[in-house]
Amino acid sequence: MDELIAAGATIASARRAIASAFRAADLDSPELDARLLIGHALGLDHAALAAAADRPLSDEEAARVTALGRRRLAHEPVARIIERKEFWSLPLVVTPDVLDPRPDTETVVEVALAAIDAAGPRRAARRIADLGTGSGALLLALLSELPDALGVGTDVSLPALRVARHNAGRLGLTGRARFVACDLGSALAGGLDLVVSNPPYIPSIVIPTLAPEVRDHDPRLALDGGPDGLDAYRAIAADARRLLAPGGTLVVEIGIGQLEAVVALFDTAGLVVDRAPHPDLCGVPRAVMAQQQT
Numbered sequence: 001m002d003e004l005i006a007a008g009a010t011i012a013s014a015r016r017a018i019a020s021a022f023r024a025a026d027l028d029s030p031e032l033d034a035r036l037l038i039g040h041a042l043g044l045d046h047a048a049l050a051a052a053a054d055r056p057l058s059d060e061e062a063a064r065v066t067a068l069g070r071r072r073l074a075h076e077p078v079a080r081i082i083e084r085k086e087f088w089s090l091p092l093v094v095t096p097d098v099l100d101p102r103p104d105t106e107t108v109v110e111v112a113l114a115a116i117d118a119a120g121p122r123r124a125a126r127r128i129a130d131l132g133t134g135s136g137a138l139l140l141a142l143l144s145e146l147p148d149a150l151g152v153g154t155d156v157s158l159p160a161l162r163v164a165r166h167n168a169g170r171l172g173l174t175g176r177a178r179f180v181a182c183d184l185g186s187a188l189a190g191g192l193d194l195v196v197s198n199p200p201y202i203p204s205i206v207i208p209t210l211a212p213e214v215r216d217h218d219p220r221l222a223l224d225g226g227p228d229g230l231d232a233y234r235a236i237a238a239d240a241r242r243l244l245a246p247g248g249t250l251v252v253e254i255g256i257g258q259l260e261a262v263v264a265l266f267d268t269a270g271l272v273v274d275r276a277p278h279p280d281l282c283g284v285p286r287a288v289m290a291q292q293q294t
């Protein structure tokens, strides 16, 4: 990429050159990635980057942009490089210890909020839990929408819980969010109005075949769902009736092709299951909702 960012290149031309190198390497979202990386290298947000489009890069800036571009060309995801990811419009810190939060997971937030809206006003005291919280993405998105809710995020990874706590602090949500090291919901008392989870759900044998962005950069603990990918759903199903208050809602993210199996697990556990597929933006069934009888 050295030759693509010539000495004295403007921000706009460097951005075009990097996007074109990313496109040639068949990376997803080359323009967006180029913008985010250049903005990070120069410490400029979107608006400032556009305003400075004609400014030439110094040699040192060009070297910094080139170094970040090389990392992306080596399949490191942008969120890993800039250690930031937007989720539900919240700016989250992400480190190698947590899953890079995905837009698909916003489907869980949408489904959970729709269930809450159907039950009553958002301004009501509620107790919510996020099992396998990672960066805190789901819990913090829900707390940002439910101003009177209290929430707990669990994880078996202590470094992940540190990231989630840090994110809660940055978003001013520390007073309403607790983080607990435990296996899914095992350390939680019952009586929860809402339980959400995006558990690890990739069958172990599939992990080596994943894109390098995922396989080499998301924590294995965040991906590996056991032999058939369903281990965490079995555990959640077994504990859901203890965890949920009467009428309480459970929403989980699912992987491709897991809808029927997860619906069956929740049904067998005695929950009232909503069989709707709740598609993500690509039309893939992405969430399953179930409720405790009232």
Ligand SMILES: C[S@@+](CC[C@H](N)C(=O)[O-])C[C@H]1O[C@@H](n2cnc3c(N)ncnc32)[C@H](O)[C@@H]1O
Residues within 6 Å of the ligand: 098, 099, 100, 101, 102, 105, 131, 132, 133, 134, 135, 136, 137, 138, 154, 155, 156, 157, 160, 182, 183, 184, 197, 198, 199, 200, 201, 221, 222, 223
């Ligand atoms: C797919 S990631 C989801 C992270 C975050 N909720 C999100 O949606 O971006 C799954 C998370 O569950 C955690 N985890 C894996 N097994 C767990 C278990 N048995 N109990 C609690 N957390 C677990 C992982 O450490 C990881 O942070």
